[in-house]
Amino acid sequence: MAMLEFQDxxxxxxxxxxxxxxxxxxxxxxxxxxxxxxxxxKTTTLSTASALVRLHSGSVRxxxxxxxxxxxxxxxDAGLIHVPEGRRIFSTLSVLENLQLGGYLxxxxxxxxxxxxxxxxxxxxxxxxxxxxxxxxxxxxxxxxAIGRGLVAGPKMLMLDEPxxxxxxxxxxxxxxxxSEIRDQGTAVLLVEQNARAALKVxxxxxxxxxxxTTIEGRASDLLTDSRIVDAYLGNG
Amino acid sequence: MQLIWxxxxxxxxxxxxxxxxxxxxxxxxxxxxxxxxLYMLGAFIGFAVLSSLGGIPASLSIGALLVVLLLSMLLxxxxxxxxxxxxxxxxxxxxxxAVLITAVGVSFSLEYGISAIAGPNPRSFPxxxxxxxxxxxxxxxxxxxxxxxxxxxxxxxxxxxxxxxxSTGRAMRSIALDRNASLLMGINVNAVITRxxxxxxxxxxxxxxxxxxxxxxxxxLMGFIIGLKAFTAAVIGGIGNIKGAMLGGLVLGFVxxxxxxxxGGQWRDVFAFAVLILFLTLRPTGxxxxxxxxxx
Numbered sequence: 093m094a095m096l097e098f099q100d101x102x103x104x105x106x107x108x109x110x111x112x113x114x115x116x117x118x119x120x121x122x123x124x125x126x127x128x129x130x131x132x133x134k135t136t137t138l139s140t141a142s143a144l145v146r147l148h149s150g151s152v153r154x155x156x157x158x159x160x161x162x163x164x165x166x167x168x169d170a171g172l173i174h175v176p177e178g179r180r181i182f183s184t185l186s187v188l189e190n191l192q193l194g195g196y197l198x199x200x201x202x203x204x205x206x207x208x209x210x211x212x213x214x215x216x217x218x219x220x221x222x223x224x225x226x227x228x229x230x231x232x233x234x235x236x237x238a239i240g241r242g243l244v245a246g247p248k249m250l251m252l253d254e255p256x257x258x259x260x261x262x263x264x265x266x267x268x269x270x271x272s273e274i275r276d277q278g279t280a281v282l283l284v285e286q287n288a289r290a291a292l293k294v295x296x297x298x299x300x301x302x303x304x305x306t307t308i309e310g311r312a313s314d315l316l317t318d319s320r321i322v323d324a325y326l327g328n329g
Numbered sequence: 330m331q332l333i334w335x336x337x338x339x340x341x342x343x344x345x346x347x348x349x350x351x352x353x354x355x356x357x358x359x360x361x362x363x364x365x366x367l368y369m370l371g372a373f374i375g376f377a378v379l380s381s382l383g384g385i386p387a388s389l390s391i392g393a394l395l396v397v398l399l400l401s402m403l404l405x406x407x408x409x410x411x412x413x414x415x416x417x418x419x420x421x422x423x424x425x426x427a428v429l430i431t432a433v434g435v436s437f438s439l440e441y442g443i444s445a446i447a448g449p450n451p452r453s454f455p456x457x458x459x460x461x462x463x464x465x466x467x468x469x470x471x472x473x474x475x476x477x478x479x480x481x482x483x484x485x486x487x488x489x490x491x492x493x494x495x496s497t498g499r500a501m502r503s504i505a506l507d508r509n510a511s512l513l514m515g516i517n518v519n520a521v522i523t524r525x526x527x528x529x530x531x532x533x534x535x536x537x538x539x540x541x542x543x544x545x546x547x548x549x550l551m552g553f554i555i556g557l558k559a560f561t562a563a564v565i566g567g568i569g570n571i572k573g574a575m576l577g578g579l580v581l582g583f584v585x586x587x588x589x590x591x592x593g594g595q596w597r598d599v600f601a602f603a604v605l606i607l608f609l610t611l612r613p614t615g616x617x618x619x620x621x622x623x624x625x
Contacts, residue, residue: 164513164515165515165517168513169515173513175513176513180510182506183506185502193499193511193514194514196499196514245514245515
């Protein structure tokens with residue numbers, strides 16, 4: 093069953109058209125990559141799903157409901173969590189407070205506390221730094237915190253925007269491992285990446301966005317050898 | 330000793346008003362120039378409430394004052410919420426100058442609105458807190474002063490606890506840091522901004538009622554200077570910073586008390602605003618200026 097479904101979505105920033113027809117779907121428990129060059133519309137696609145950006149035409153459905161006109165907090169409440177580009181950690185709040193904010197809409201405090209414990213198990217380095225200010229963490233730790241913060245909301249699906257950005261290869265591998273663990277626990281993941289090779293290794297399927305429209309779709313294993321992808325996004329490495 | 334006490338007393342008023350200034354600035358980066366007028370509005374609401382209750386024996390003054398205080402806070406808070414909803418929210422996303430000018434407009438509307446309703450002449454407050462003056466380690470202190478300071482202190486401690494320990498308080502801090510990221514946490518930003526306006530305005534209203542009861546006289550322009558003073562206090566402490574606003578209020582109180590003592594009372598305001606200019610040029614982020622520890 094489709095968890096997230098985009099149908100011919102178009103988005104404008106003022107007069108500039110950012111999305112010219114995005115159609116994609118992510119099924120339950122699936123992990124899907126969204127690839128594309130800078131400015132292709134990957135981040136806008138995620139922002140549209142999380143209702144930070146209004147769509148001009150087309151529709152976005154999540155878990156069977158139309159969320160094209162929802163507010164951002166409705167989307168979060170429905171279980172679709174967006175971990176934004178650049179982590180966007182609340183820098184002067186502690187690690188714990190950042191995690192607690194992830195569970196802002198969860199009424200039951202005990203549930204939030206339990207989920208935070210689970211995040212600490214999954215990402216033990218956050219547990220060591222729970223009282224530290226978010227802004228003092230390293231880039232990799234901040235990324236883990238951003239993901240952990242998303243998990244506290246109890247997501248049905250996570251959308252991760254460039255989690256590998258600016259991280260050393262070793263840390264990228266760690267982040268990717270955490271992402272597959274999250275999927276293994278049953279959460280669907282939509283992964284936006286410029287690092288196409290790293291992304292295709294952990295995902296089931298992928299879409300390529302070019303100039304605001306989805307152009308290529310396929311199984312990750314096929315795309316790794318697809319000449320169009322290899323030439324444009326993987327280089328000769 | 331007397332000077333310290335005076336500074337502390339006046340400073341706690343400034344702090345109470347500066348808090349609202351700073352909270353609103355922190356969360357939507359708006360200098361709400363109408364904030365001082367909410368203080369005035371609070372005093373007039375207190376006046377109206379007292380008048381409509383009528384005939385409270387003077388002996389009950391402190392207890393009655395508390396009831397009036399709560400009612401006035403509620404009403405002033407509501408007024409603040411309405412101002413945000415109808416004057417500022419439609420301009421969300423507009424250039425900051427446009428909102429700033431709107432704030433000045435709201436300020437005038439409040440001042441002359443009240444002047445039209447209640448008349449331009451000063452009114453004397455129905456309750457006048459009077460009490461014995463006694464000596465406390467070298468300072469002349471009166472009972473009302475102590476009571477008012479305790480109320481101000483409790484309000485500030487309560488607010489600080491609210492902001493530090495509740496989920497809404499955390500949301501306020503997160504919105505101040507990063508509005509879009511807060512939306513992604515599922516925070517209904519509009520609702521939190523509304524609540525911020527309510528609390529900030531209610532505190533200003535409380536200060537207004539307390540000032541009315543203490544000085545015994547209110548008029549429609551009483552919020553103007555104190556609004557500027559509160560702004561100064563907020564800048565001294567680091568605008569957007571809650572503890573800074575409290576500290577800034579006290580510092581400003583001391584500066585004024587000592588300045589007035591050494592150079593004469595007529596220099597009081599000169600001192601306050603000289604400090605403002607000094608801070609704006611030398612340390613615009615204030616004493617506790619926002620810590621910037623971003624690491625990428």
